[in-house]
Every structure is written in structure tokens, then in C-alpha cells.
Amino acid sequence: MSEHHHGHHHHDHGDASEGRLLMVFALNACFTVVEFVGGYLTQSTAIMADAVHDLGDTLAIASALILNRLGHRQSDANFTYGYRRLSLFGALFNAIVLVVGCLWILSEALQRFDQAILPNAQGMLWLAMLGVVVNGAAALRLRSGKTMNERVLNWHLLEDMLGWVVVLVAAIVLHFVQWTWLDPALSVAFSLFILFNVLRSLKETLRLFAQATPDNELSLQVKQALSGIEQVQSLHHFHMWSLDGDKHVVSAHIKLNSSDTASHIPVKREISALLKPFNIHHTTFELELADEHCRMHSKES
Ligand SMILES: [Zn+2]
Ligand SMILES: [Zn+2]
Ligand SMILES: [Zn+2]
Known part of the structure; x- marks a missing residue:
């Protein structure tokens, strides 16, 4: 059995969603350049760390646009x-x-601790205010977004704005006290935060590349649903993997109790009904009669 979802999907609000994404992309790309230049001019590694983060955001939005x-x-x-x-x-x-x-920022920041350079607090202040406004505007712009992507992005933009509020506070503090460690300390904190999130999503990406089971709970539920069918004796060669973490693919050999090929049709019908709520993108099943040997004589399951 195979469920085909290969046709064109028409989304009513696809254009509106793409318009919002394009807008956020342009804003992010411009601002990333401003940050790199500003971070260099003010000699603030905290702003550089933010620039690296926003470069990542810009790339993520670009790939979302391409994938759209x-x-x-x-x-x-x-x-x-x-x-x-x-x-x-x-x-x-x-x-x-x-x-x-992040590694580049970390190495820069560690040097700063020794050099005791004070960044230009005035410049930092202006950039931080711009950062709060730009990220706030982008978040507001996406607030009307309905798709999961847009909501995740919206939450993320609020997080970014918070980062800029921290830089803003630091810039104000540096107006009054000459704490040379403050800026590199902030950039180390930002970099570690970014690295932590990157490594988490990288692990997920590599798992998907390796065709690991995307969701053990779901895998178990699908297995139980199939095994629970009255005419089904057992399963083998059960595989679940995911195209992109969202669209899953399942295939399995299903051994039946009966030796009558007439049992195929009701079993297939039941498989369709049982798997419908799981919304699996692509499924392929091979049915084996009770007295039939598996075509694939391996011990793999
Ligand atoms: Zn197909
Ligand atoms: Zn961000
Ligand atoms: Zn088999």
C-alpha cells in the first residue's frame, strides 16, 4: 500500500506568508551587515556575537524561502x-x-580579556537601540503569521530583542564604569547560548540524515496499531524515517494469520483507517500470507 501526497498543494495564504518572510529576510540581511560593521567600529565583541547569530538567522530565513x-x-x-x-x-x-x-567570537573574546579594550559605549548604545527596534518590528510584523514556522520565528525574534536589551543595558553601564571585562563576558555568554542551540539542532539534523527514527513514541504507536489488526500475526522489516523531521516515511512487512489472499483487501482498508490520524507522509507495506516465506531472508527487523 502506498499513500501518495505528491501533488501540488495550494495554500491560500502562501503568498502572504512569503511576503512576510521576504520582508523579515531583507530586514535581517541588512541589519546583519550593519552589526558586523558596527561591531568592528565600536570594537564590541558582544555586538559581533549578535552579528554572527543574525547571520545564522538570515541564512535560515533564506533557506525557508527557497524551500517555500x-x-x-x-x-x-x-x-x-x-x-x-x-x-x-x-x-x-x-x-x-x-x-x-561562535568559535571565532570566543577566540576574539578571550583575547579581549587580556587586552582590556573598552568598546565605544556611545556607538554600542545606538546600535543596541536600533537592534531593539529592528527585532521588535520584525516580531510585530510576524505576529499576524499563522503557520508554525512563523510562530517559531516570532518567538525567536523576541528572544533576539531580549539580547539587544542586554547589550543596551551594558552600553549604559559602560558609560559610568570602565569594566573592560563586561563586553567580552557578554559575547562569551551569547556565543555559548548560540552554540548550545546549534549543537542541539545539529544533532537532530544528523539523526535525520542517518534515517534514525524521528519519533520513538510515534513509531511504537504505529507498530501497535498495525499489530493490533485482527488478521495480523506479526511485523518485520519495520522502518520509520523522516524526510525533513516533519514528513515521515514508514514501510513494513506484515505477516497475516490467514493463507487466503482475499484477506488482503480488508487488511489494507484497516491499515489505511488506522494510520490516517498519524498523518504519515509516505507508507509502503508488504503483506505476507501465513504460509508464505519472506522474500528477504535476512535477520534484519
Ligand atoms: Zn509514492
Ligand atoms: Zn535570532
Ligand atoms: Zn518479509
């Missing part, structure tokens, strides 16, 4: 599962950029 387009494309003879899995390459590329960026 490609994800709708039909599967073809070369890419029989469609193009969704390409998002993994975007995620991997983004993770590498962020890890390299």
Missing part, C-alpha cells in the same frame, strides 16, 4: 520523494556557519 518554493514542486524521476529533504542541507550549512562564527 521547492517544497511545492512535484516529485520527479530523479527526486522520487520530492524536494523537502533538501532542507537538511540548509540546516547543516547554517549549523556549520554558526559553529565557525
Whole structure:
């Protein structure tokens, strides 16, 4: 059995969603450049750390935009599962950029502790105010977004704004006291926070590349649903993996109690009904009669 969801999906608000994403992308890309230049001019490693983070955001939004387009494309003879899995390459590329960026910031910050350089607090203050406004505006802009992506992004933008509030406070503090450790300390904290999140999502991406089971709970539920069918004796060669963490693929061999091929039709019908709530993207099952040997004589399960 195989469920096909390969057709064109028409989303009513696809254009509005893309418009909002484009807007946020342009804002982020411009601001990232401003941050790198500003961070360099003010000699603030905290702002540089923010710039690296925003570079990652910009890349993530860019790959979301590309996938918005490609994800709708039909599967073809070369890419029989469609193009969704390409998002993994975007995620991997983004993770590498962020890890390299964070290591660079960390090494810069560690040097700063020795050099005792005081960043330009006035410049930091202006950049931080701009950061709060830009991130706040982007978050407001996405607040009308309904898709899961937009809501995640919205929450993320609020987090970014909080980061800028911290820089703002630091800039004010540096107006009054000459704490040379404050700016590198902030950038170390920012970098470690970014690294922590990157490594977590990188682990997820690598698991998907390795075709690990995306959701053990779901896998168990699907197995139980299939095994629970009255005419089903047992399962083997059960596989669950995921195209992109969201669209899952399941295949299995299903051994039946009966030796009558007539049992195939009601079993298939029941499989369809039972799996419907799980919303699995692509399923393939091989039915084996009670007296039938498995075509694949391996011990793999
Ligand atoms: Zn198919
Ligand atoms: Zn961000
Ligand atoms: Zn088999």
C-alpha cells in the first residue's frame, strides 16, 4: 500500500506568508551587515556575537524561502520523494556557519580579556537601540503569521530583542564604569547560548540524515496499531524515517494469520483507517500470507 501526497498543494495564504518572510529576510540581511560593521567600529565583541547569530538567522530565513518554493514542486524521476529533504542541507550549512562564527567570537573574546579594550559605549548604545527596534518590528510584523514556522520565528525574534536589551543595558553601564571585562563576558555568554542551540539542532539534523527514527513514541504507536489488526500475526522489516523531521516515511512487512489472499483487501482498508490520524507522509507495506516465506531472508527487523 502506498499513500501518495505528491501533488501540488495550494495554500491560500502562501503568498502572504512569503511576503512576510521576504520582508523579515531583507530586514535581517541588512541589519546583519550593519552589526558586523558596527561591531568592528565600536570594537564590541558582544555586538559581533549578535552579528554572527543574525547571520545564522538570515541564512535560515533564506533557506525557508527557497524551500517555500521547492517544497511545492512535484516529485520527479530523479527526486522520487520530492524536494523537502533538501532542507537538511540548509540546516547543516547554517549549523556549520554558526559553529565557525561562535568559535571565532570566543577566540576574539578571550583575547579581549587580556587586552582590556573598552568598546565605544556611545556607538554600542545606538546600535543596541536600533537592534531593539529592528527585532521588535520584525516580531510585530510576524505576529499576524499563522503557520508554525512563523510562530517559531516570532518567538525567536523576541528572544533576539531580549539580547539587544542586554547589550543596551551594558552600553549604559559602560558609560559610568570602565569594566573592560563586561563586553567580552557578554559575547562569551551569547556565543555559548548560540552554540548550545546549534549543537542541539545539529544533532537532530544528523539523526535525520542517518534515517534514525524521528519519533520513538510515534513509531511504537504505529507498530501497535498495525499489530493490533485482527488478521495480523506479526511485523518485520519495520522502518520509520523522516524526510525533513516533519514528513515521515514508514514501510513494513506484515505477516497475516490467514493463507487466503482475499484477506488482503480488508487488511489494507484497516491499515489505511488506522494510520490516517498519524498523518504519515509516505507508507509502503508488504503483506505476507501465513504460509508464505519472506522474500528477504535476512535477520534484519
Ligand atoms: Zn509514492
Ligand atoms: Zn535570532
Ligand atoms: Zn518479509
